[in-house]
Amino acid sequence: MKKIFLIAASLLSIFSYAQKKDSLQIKNIETVTINGKKKALLERKADRLIFNVEASIASQGMDGAETLANVPMLKVDDNLGNISITGKSSVNVMINGRMLNLSGTALLNYLKTIRSENIAKIEVITTPPAKYEAQGNSGLINIVLKKNPNLGFSGNINSTLIQRTYSGFSNSGTLNYQTERFSGSVKFNYYDSAKRSEENYTILGATQNYSRSVRKDMWNELTPNLNLSYKLNKNSEIGVEYIYAHQKSAMNIVNETKNINPDSTVENLLTHTFHREKLPAHTLSAYYDLKLDTLGKKLSFAGNFFKNNSDTDVNFSTLKVNDNSVQDVKTTSIISPQVFSLQGDLKLPFSFGTIETGLKFNQFKNSTDLQYFNIINNQYIPDLQRANLFNYQEENYAAYVSYTKSFGEHWETKAGLRYENTHAQSFTPSTNTGNSYNYGQWFPSAFVSYKQDKNIFNLSYSRRINRPSMSNLNPFRWYSNPYSYSSGNPLLTPSYINNLELGYTYNSKFSASIYYLKLKNGFGQISMINGLSQIGTYLNYYNNDFYGFNVSYTGKFFKFWEASLSVNGSLTDSKVYNIEAETWKGHSLSYSFNNTFTLNKSKTLFFFANYSQDLPYKNVNSSFQNFSNLNSGIKISLMEKQLQINATVTNIFAQKYRGNMYFSDNSQHFNNYWDGRSFRLSVNYTFGNNKKKVNTKNIKFDEKDRAQ
Numbered sequence: 001m002k003k004i005f006l007i008a009a010s011l012l013s014i015f016s017y018a019q020k021k022d023s024l025q026i027k028n029i030e031t032v033t034i035n036g037k038k039k040a041l042l043e044r045k046a047d048r049l050i051f052n053v054e055a056s057i058a059s060q061g062m063d064g065a066e067t068l069a070n071v072p073m074l075k076v077d078d079n080l081g082n083i084s085i086t087g088k089s090s091v092n093v094m095i096n097g098r099m100l101n102l103s104g105t106a107l108l109n110y111l112k113t114i115r116s117e118n119i120a121k122i123e124v125i126t127t128p129p130a131k132y133e134a135q136g137n138s139g140l141i142n143i144v145l146k147k148n149p150n151l152g153f154s155g156n157i158n159s160t161l162i163q164r165t166y167s168g169f170s171n172s173g174t175l176n177y178q179t180e181r182f183s184g185s186v187k188f189n190y191y192d193s194a195k196r197s198e199e200n201y202t203i204l205g206a207t208q209n210y211s212r213s214v215r216k217d218m219w220n221e222l223t224p225n226l227n228l229s230y231k232l233n234k235n236s237e238i239g240v241e242y243i244y245a246h247q248k249s250a251m252n253i254v255n256e257t258k259n260i261n262p263d264s265t266v267e268n269l270l271t272h273t274f275h276r277e278k279l280p281a282h283t284l285s286a287y288y289d290l291k292l293d294t295l296g297k298k299l300s301f302a303g304n305f306f307k308n309n310s311d312t313d314v315n316f317s318t319l320k321v322n323d324n325s326v327q328d329v330k331t332t333s334i335i336s337p338q339v340f341s342l343q344g345d346l347k348l349p350f351s352f353g354t355i356e357t358g359l360k361f362n363q364f365k366n367s368t369d370l371q372y373f374n375i376i377n378n379q380y381i382p383d384l385q386r387a388n389l390f391n392y393q394e395e396n397y398a399a400y401v402s403y404t405k406s407f408g409e410h411w412e413t414k415a416g417l418r419y420e421n422t423h424a425q426s427f428t429p430s431t432n433t434g435n436s437y438n439y440g441q442w443f444p445s446a447f448v449s450y451k452q453d454k455n456i457f458n459l460s461y462s463r464r465i466n467r468p469s470m471s472n473l474n475p476f477r478w479y480s481n482p483y484s485y486s487s488g489n490p491l492l493t494p495s496y497i498n499n500l501e502l503g504y505t506y507n508s509k510f511s512a513s514i515y516y517l518k519l520k521n522g523f524g525q526i527s528m529i530n531g532l533s534q535i536g537t538y539l540n541y542y543n544n545d546f547y548g549f550n551v552s553y554t555g556k557f558f559k560f561w562e563a564s565l566s567v568n569g570s571l572t573d574s575k576v577y578n579i580e581a582e583t584w585k586g587h588s589l590s591y592s593f594n595n596t597f598t599l600n601k602s603k604t605l606f607f608f609a610n611y612s613q614d615l616p617y618k619n620v621n622s623s624f625q626n627f628s629n630l631n632s633g634i635k636i637s638l639m640e641k642q643l644q645i646n647a648t649v650t651n652i653f654a655q656k657y658r659g660n661m662y663f664s665d666n667s668q669h670f671n672n673y674w675d676g677r678s679f680r681l682s683v684n685y686t687f688g689n690n691k692k693k694v695n696t697k698n699i700k701f702d703e704k705d706r707a708q
Contacts, residue, residue, distance in 0.1 A: 040508035041554055042072070044456040046404070046412045046447040048125045048142075049073070049503070049511065053116055056554070057562045058596035058608065061635040061644045063158075063682070064114035064143065069610070070594060071122050072511050072552035072566055074141065078108060078650055078676070085126060085139040086550045086568045094142045109221070111143075113158060113172040113189050115684055117641070120146045126515070127445065127462040127499045130400040130416025131345075131356060134443040134464050151178050154688020163679040166216070168193025176688070180231075187225040194218040195675035205666030207529050208260040218250040235291040240284070247279040255480065259532050267532060268321035271481040273314065281308040296349040303342045310335040318481045327482050328375035337366040337470055353405035356416075364394040366470045372479070387430070390474050390490075394424040394467075402445075410451050418443040420465070426490045428475060435490050441465060456505040464499065468492040468523065472538050486525070486536035493540055495521040509555045517546040526579060527668060541581075542620050545573040564594040574620040580664035581621040588617035604637040624659040629676075644684040651676035 043050040051071040053059045059067045065083075069076040073086045085091050093100050093107060095114075100107065125132075125140040132140060155175040162168040170191040177184050195217050203209040223246070229239035253273040260266050287302040314331045345358035372386035402416030419442055427434035445462040474488040501515040523540045548570035556562050572586030592612035599605040613628040633648030654677040661668040 042505055042508045042511055044449060044451075044458055044503065044505045044511075046414045046449040046458060047127070047129050047445075047460060048123045049505075051122045051124070053119045053121060057556075057598065057603075057606075058564065058594060059116050059119075061606070061637050061641070061646060062116045063646075064111035064116070064119065065108050066112075066648075067116045067119060068111065068122065068141065068143075070554075070564060071124060072554070072564075073124055073126070073513075073550050073568075075592075075612075076108070078678075083107065083141070085124060085141070086548065088126070088139045092136065092140050094140060096145055097142060109170065109191050110189065110223075112160065112170065113187075114143070114145075115156065115158070115644070115686075117644075117686070118145055120144045126513075127447070127460040127501055128464070129414060129445045129447065129462070130402045130418040130443065131358070133398075134418055134420055134441075136464065136466050151180075152688070153177050154686075156684060156686040158682065158684040160680060160682035162193055164194075164675045164677070165196040166194040168195075182231075183227075183229045185225075185227045187227075189221070189223045189225075191219060191221045197674045198672065200671040201527075201534075202669045203527070203529050203534070203666055204669070205529065205663075206262045207531070209529050209534055210258040211255065211534065212257075213253055213255040215254075216252045218252075220248040222246045237289045238287070240286045242285075243281075243283040245279070245281040245283075247277075247281070249275075249277045249279065251275040253480075257481070257484075257534075261531075266322075269481060269483070269532070270319040270321060271316050273316040273480065275312070275314045277310060277312040279308065279310050282306070296347065298347045300345045300347075301343070302345075304340070306337075306339040308335075308337050314479075316479070316481060318483075329479065329482055330373045330375055330380060331370065331479060332373075333368065333370045333476070335366070335368045337364070339364055353403055355401070355403055357401040358399070360396075360398040362394075362396040362398075364392070364470070366390075366392045366474075368474055368476060370476045384430075386477060386479070388476050389429045390426065390476060391429070392424070392426045392470055392473060392490075394422065397421045412449040412451075414445075414447040416445045418445070422467070426473060428490070437493070439494075441496075454507040458503045460499075460501050460503075462499050464497045466495045466497060466522075468494070468538070472523070483532040484534040489538045492523055492538055493521060495519055495523060495540070510553045512549070512551045514549045515547075517544070517548075519544040519546065529666065539578050541578045542574055542576045542583075544620070547571045560598040562596045562598075565591070567591045572619055576621065582662040582664065583621050584618055586617070586619040588614070588619070590614040590617075604641075606635040608633060608635070621663065622659060622661045624657075627655050627657060628653060629655060633680075642686045644682075646680070646682045648680045650678045650680070653677075 039052050039055045041052055041055040043052065049072065053067060056070060059070045065076055065078070068074050068083060075084045075086070077084070083091050083093065093111070100110065121144045123142040123144065125142065128140050153176065155173065157173040158171065160170045162170070170189070170193070172187070172189040174185060174187045197213075197215045197217060199213045199215070201211045223243065225241070225243045227239070227241045229237060231237045251273070253271070253275070255269075255271040255273065257269040257271070258266065259269075283304070283306045285302065285304045287300065290299045291297070292299060310333070312333045312335075316329055318327045318329070319325075320327070339362070341360065341362045343358060343360040345356065348355045368388075368390045370388045372383045373380040374383055375381075398418060398420045400416060400418040402414060404412075404414045406412045419440065421440035423438045425434060425436040443463045443465070445460075447458065447460045449456065449458040472488050472492055473490050475490050477485040477487045479485045496519070498518045499515065501513055503511070503513040505511050520543050521540050522542045522544060523538055524542075525536055526539050526541065527534060527536045529535075548568070550566070550568050552564065552566040554562070554564040568591070569589045570587065574583050574586060576583055590613060592610070594608070594610040596606055596608045599607055609630070609632045611628070611630050614624070614626065616626050617624055630652040631648060631650045632652065633646060636645040637643070638645070654673070656671055656673045658671045659669070
């Protein structure tokens, strides 16, 4: 194992944030107290659950990803590289209402550049209202950052070292400059890491296929970010943000495949794969905000543009062990997604309630070019039967209106209606085939909340749509060897989801909810065997009725121990079509127990131990085995909390992910380990001048994630 060296920067002239004056203001989200009272850990609004980060000792001195793991109903899985909300198949993350175009490991790496000290609150929106995109069977997580408290120069630097099988590191920094009217910030994030993965996949039927892959995944990314805003006058502001992501990824894979045919003949393949990808991405966003009066009426315009050019080379050499023949192949692919959006929003608060309305236009374009070459005597021979071109364009037009009204101190209501019209067309030049879709749908939502003393009840409903992503639709064949491939399906159609949820919060510590989700026309990836070929594609193939509950409690036991306990369960009734599969009544049960211990009187040294377990569960035609996870570490705060040092060990038991899928003519089984056990050592340092609080605008760009 390589030695790890940590270089911590040392800077001069450090200060503490002065918050005494602001601690008496009810509307200031940065303070811990309201009217002299300690701020509640949990708050319930009509359409969201709010977790106040400053009220949680466990969430201090952490990065953004670790902070999310402390929030009820949220689960952060560093092994799989995903974030989920209980009862949701996916989740979208916003920063101050601006959607992030990140997912998986890239999203987690970005969140690790945010410090919990800079987060005011985290909003969990399980049934998004009409203002937000109706796309996806997903909830929303909105991370609300504190207002930048500094005039003049300020900033922070962070360095993290990661030890898995291989060593890695990430560095990030922010430099801010602000005056009374101008605000500018330059940010950067550099990440370089690798991990070892082992994947075992077995298909048992008339033909039996056993596959084992050992893979080294490598990432290298540099992401600078420029954010500028200017107040034209006391009522109007303009701003622009530019993000450039220079990303490189690579995989070295050794795959062994054993295929037993119905006549009992055995074929063995050994494939070495070298995958290299360059992924430069540009995002440009601009906004204009205009306050129409002093009562809160506001008009906002925003425009966004995103362009990405993925250039990928894959070289693989396959040895057919039976006859000792070798087949060398090279594939190249260029993928160029482009997203443009323009929106306008109007907020009109009146004495009888608040009306919000808006219009939005989105355009998605994507062109892809895959070339396949057989390498014979060092010559690249094109295989036109396996090459492909694919063009896709989609336009969405949306309009919404919502109405919010509070009745006295106890009742809060919100209702909205959104209409989205979609026109999509795809074309494959090589086969001269294409598809075209044009559909419009209404998406209603409604919320009601009742508060009485320490008790808060809320009821919510929303309807949503899950459109396939560009990669789901792309008919490209992505080959892992000359015989096996996966591809998208241009004939996929959207699925529709109805969500109903009843929630309860007591004393800002105990939270519970029961929910029902009805999904129609669900789609996913299906694998099948055809001789030596293992083929994966996407199909619409199931409907779901999903019933679930969530219970959580966060509180202090003695003065030094803060604990959080969460329990989740569900029942599922599924029906499949387009495939022959065995289905059953699904069920799941999981729990987590997080503990943070304060080790000294000055509250600068902490020890934490977090344990979670997913008991064996079933869904549609799949079953998954038990998975448990134990993370532990220490946190140290120095120099009046301006220097933070964290040491963490994750997935101490090195658990594997194991599961099964059952079809009428075969069963499929996986047993995977993605290098989950790791040691992390991070240092964060904050510097700057503290004079006066100034707002920084963040821009929404909801639809960029569908370019993935």
